[in-house]
Amino acid sequence: MPTTNGHLLSGDLLDQVRVADLLDIGIVAVLLYVVLVWLRNRASRTLGLVSTGLVLLFLLARWLDLYLTTMFFHYGLVGIALAIVVVFQQDIRHGFERLASFRLFRQHSPNDSRRRLVETITEVADEMAQKRIGALIVFPGREPLDRHIHGGVSVDAKISLPLLLSIFHPKSPGHDGAVLIESDRIMTLGMHLPLTTQVERVHDCGTRHAAALGLAERCDALVVAVSEERGTITVAQDAEMTEVDPADLADHLRRYFDTQDGSFDAKGERRLSDWATGLAALSAATALWFAFAYHTDIVQRTFAVPIEFRNIPPDYEIAEPKPNFAEATLSGPEPTFAMLDPTRLAVSLEIREEQGKTIFRWFTADSLTNLPEDLRIESTVPAEIVVSLRPKLDESQ
Structure with missing residues (x-):
């Protein structure tokens, strides 16, 4: 029975992991690898301890839901970054020089x-x-x-x-x-x-x-x-x-x-050290993804979405009352909602001019734009939008 549960768990995990998630982990792993190699080889011990301490403090604040500490990191991130740059400018400059001097294809001396x-x-x-x-x-x-x-x-x-x-x-x-x-x-x-x-x-x-x-x-x-x-x-x-x-x-x-x-790599010592650092970076990136990005719970949220009308004939206007907003209830994983910009959501209604037609209707869900693939529309209010066109009134009369 435990084996069956294990297969089910691994199957669910594989179903929920997207190619974008693997790319996300890979990018973070590469960045962590560069930082770890720099801290290992060139940065001062003090900078390493300060950086590690800040990361651990942030993770602890997120884990224990420490609101004030989390807000401090959220709003004080720029200040913290500037302080680190000022205090450790020599180490940071040293690190960038090392990255700039990295040679992928090295020439061996006789x-x-x-x-x-x-x-x-x-x-x-x-x-x-x-x-x-x-x-x-x-x-x-x-x-x-x-x-x-x-x-x-x-x-x-x-x-x-x-x-x-x-x-x-x-x-x-x-x-x-x-x-x-x-x-x-x-x-x-x-x-x-x-x-x-x-x-x-x-x-x-x-x-x-x-x-x-x-x-x-x-x-x-x-x-x-x-x-x-x-x-x-x-x-x-x-x-x-x-x-x-x-x-x-x-x-x-x-x-x-x-x-x-580069011939020192062939002897294995440097290569082994780099592999160990790479494995540590990949493990850390995977752990961060599980901690902050991977969520099995599906949540629902409701948004007030503006309604926009396109291609209104120049001599016509929407008759009142016309709807300005629609409520859209969406469901999906928490990380997708975290990346969502609600201001980009819109119900876009295009008026296709037809001879003699003045009443138009659309299904709201079909007209919702800029919706991430991982989010699903549960319901919309109203479910259907109906408007009528009327000739513009002559203001001079």
Whole structure:
């Protein structure tokens, strides 16, 4: 018996789910996926907590029928949105930059060139750490760097160990700045990076580490910092700093480059994470649909619908008394009524001129326009509309 009930329940559900409902769930799932990926990868923890808290509070208010709280969200939505934009403008701008920089078709860099680049950076970082030479090396991600970096000299030189050592030599004019490396070329040297706002995290480090973390907080770049005071190598990425040895640095660089060109997905980790996020977004969208859009109850509502007359001959008018409104009782699911704009409903009556005909009649239900497909007409008052035409009176007489 439970199996039969289960089949009946699933059958009823399938009968009530429309293609538009599936499209509705799909659109919301995609939007939730984009938001979740952004919150997971780039947004600050505070923004994530605030957004999650507001959503949970709204759902709780709807579930418990908290009238005042629901009205606050309903009428204060614009204010809440503006407040979030003002307070978290950096995070929001960061998220849009990440979406704008998304590449569907990614070009893979040659493996030999990438391997030589990793070996060169690892070797130069190790040598500078041993010699206590400070360095700051930036590897851009997909997001633009222009608004974060200042100054610098464009060089566009092929990367090499001697060149990097000479750039960061203590007596070199640009040794205090950062170097930007794209592909296997040094594009800019002597750049100034933004400092971190979380000073407590770099209180025992130098300015280079504050700059490395500052850039990693604002975009998806990877920054390698070598400390001249302690002789250590640090990697800053995704608003985090990690002290590494040369072998770990090579692993960080390989993983980072693989992530940028897409080959990291082939290893399964990023793909698994994206699938999990997508499943969570789809589950949340489905749950929201069941909570707010899916209703098995059929409700009835009555509306006062205006009556309009079309194609009245220019020399005639409707004789009084003429009806101006009709009452239409409709039935259907609650969500359809929520989407209904009653002002668009009308009883539209077209007068087809015939020789000698002055009395016209219509069935009201057949003349009701702009009615959603999911709503059914239960009754109309009046059920039939009858009017008569008369010649217009000459006002000059």
